[in-house]
Amino acid sequence: MSDIFVSYARINDQPFSGQKQGWVSHFINNLRNETSQRIGRAENYSLWMDFKLSANDAVTPEIEKQLRDAHILIVMMSRGWLESEWCVRELEYFCATHDDLAGRIFIINQDGLPREEQPEILHDLVSCPLYEKTPHDQIQRLGYPVPDVADREYFGRIVELSFQLEKSLRRFAQALVLKSAEPRSVETKATAYVAPVHDSLFDQRSQLVSELAQFGIQALPAANRFDREFESNLQRCSHFVQLLDTDFVQGLSCDQYLIAQTMEKPVLQWRDPMLDCSKANHEQKALLEGKTVIACELPDFIRQVREEVLPKPPPPPPPVNGNKMVFVHASPEDFPKAEQVAATLQERGFGIVLPRYEGDAQRIRKSIERGYQYCDVLLMLQQRASADLVEDYLAELEVYAKKSPTVLLCQCQRAEKLHFIPPLMKILHCNDRFEADCLEQFLATEVSA
Template sequence: MPPDIFVSFAHVDDQPVANQQQGWITHFTNDLRGELNRRMGRKDNYHFWKDFRLQGNTAVTPEIEQQVRHARTLLILFSTGWLASPWCQKELELFLQSHPDVNGRIFVVELERFQQDHKPPIIQDLLNYPFWRVTDKDRVRQLGYPVPQATDSAYYERLVDLSHDLANAIKLLQASTAEPVDAPKATVYVAPVNDSLYSQRQSVISELRQFGIEALPRANSHKVAEMEALLAQCSHFVQLLDANYTMGVPCDQHFIADAAKKPILQWRDPKLDYSGGHVPEEQRQLLEGKTVIAAPLSDFIRMVREAVLPKPKPPDDETPKVNGEQMVFVHASQDDFERARGVAKNLQRRGYGIALPRYQGEPERIRKSIQRGYQCCDVLLLVYQKAPAELVEDYLSEAKVQTLQRDTKPPILLCQGDDAEELYFIPPGVKPLVCQGDFDQHCLEQFLAEVEA
């Protein structure tokens, strides 16, 4: 079934803050779906597709391409992060290829204030929904940030307006096109749960269906005879666990699935405390089983999807692509070295060669490793979080001198943490990356956009 709504957003905008479990995007889409359910009559009357990739650095997959091409409407959560994401741009491009007439099909939610000419031309004249306000001191504040409160009247008023317009557009487009329902790619058994895990089970089912994975049973009710019959139709057994023993039902479910020889995927919250004596030993053993994954729920859903759906085989004439055999010199002071080493490992997994300064041994050995990095790199990435600003300024000065001596000048990128001391020397051509201390989620998209353009 093609999506009625495809949500295009930057994962950097959905990072939890202030000890929250979920980011602003997740809260917003949950609130929007609640309003749409009411306006559409029931949640089954429309198909909402949100990209639940854990990391924003995952490329646009064929699955995502298919969903965005066939979606009836595109909801863009427009921000600086969205503009910086090459994959968000790709999603818009794919949608436009299938929908040359965008009238009534693209909805733009602004998370911050933008000048008109800073937007992609195709959306400059479209109706947008500003989810921001201006304070008395001309400061822009995102509505409902970091978490919407019941008193955020402006947030909910604009949410109601958006849901009204979206629902009307979906109804018109549904009436004009009758799409065949695709058969599911796979079917899994998602074990019924107690009330405390009900919303998590619904999230698992909803997100798996976005990738063509059907979930049984549809009702959240446990019957042994029914379970055995439904398990026979399923490839995997999926179970969500907490400390509630629930009359031994979770243990019984696990026993039946194990007897049926189904692959088992179980989840519990990594912060779950089941150390007290209130948890029966049988339930404790279940929580500590070898097939239990203690991870964020979005991580677990991705693991289920990857386990259930077979990976497509590349054509015989297609060799795996690497990143142009490029070498990245990840430079940093000793204060930031461990962070730089983590960044280097991340890049190495993506196919890049890496060089790091070697801070053990004699000064000449250290100097040689830095010089080798300058000479061999195709890209220089300077990681800066804890080091003194004067030292980093020296690194930038030396980098500029060293690269000027080369025939080919490697780009110099600066990954600077939010809490880092302000720099007063930044040579021309140095490209800063907007970093909030986590290169995986905040910098990598920008790095790839610069290096692989």
């Protein structure tokens, strides 16, 4: 269960070049940190920002429950939000499940959208403008693409908004006491021990625990404080997760790590990739440089923890239509992914065709035409390829195909959006893991066909 629900369009949170997080994630993380200081601790309230649904997914019962139970809805208003059917439905569902909307909806206007273009229910509400006009009357988001610590206007808006959120949270606390112990989350699917940390890593642990909870992963201990029941709690958990820096903290980190090893628990440890390990004492330095330590951006580590801790789904049954011929097509820059997918499909009994990108242009063209002519399924992969190139590939199908194959597009979430989509083509959304995400969806499609 969440105190604050964030409704946003995925298109507004695409990472800028070289960044790990998008603009919306940066804003919400900064707002969450500032609000935590107002409330007292991050554990005293919960914020839900959906990390799972893709742009074309429906609002699930899990999301409906979070909307129904939330005290506050933050609407990240933008042109993309208005164009998202599911964002609008989130607003409608929140309004339908709350009798008193006073002080419950906060609008963050990213694009300077006029009030009359927004849903009517929002017309009388004051929005927080997170943009400015350039001398040429162009709209520029504050803190875009990545906030600068010296941007006083951007952080000033965050501070102002955090005061308003604190006021509303304290008002609703009388109806439902603010969370102070076990996190209110979705149905627990797994449990991991997330070791308590000192103050310098408090925000990172809070972010980790909050995002894991959204995927049904319970973290023990719930509160970030010394755990007297450490060994019994660790025994209940599938994994030991630890955030590290150069602070020795009386050797507690090392002791807990050694106990986790003795209990044969899988270990996942994190440190900032920019951390200077030479500043740590000998024992802490050895811990920081251990084989189980992952030096990466925190969002990447959270994703790895999630993938490791969540129970693995059973392998899909062998496909019923294993005699089908699949043309796994991709541009040269995406071809390595196509080879991985094709190898697994061949192991499952499918016939496969791949384009050739070695040799002269005639040889390459012949291999692509052969794929179109003989395939029962065209499985197109798009990660780095431009939309124009993929659209050209799809258009060629009508020219060369001898029959009407099933057309599936396995598309990375960050891939360029297509404006040419053949009838009945199904899009499989992947998270840069074509050989896993895409393949699983493909096999499920074929088994049910």
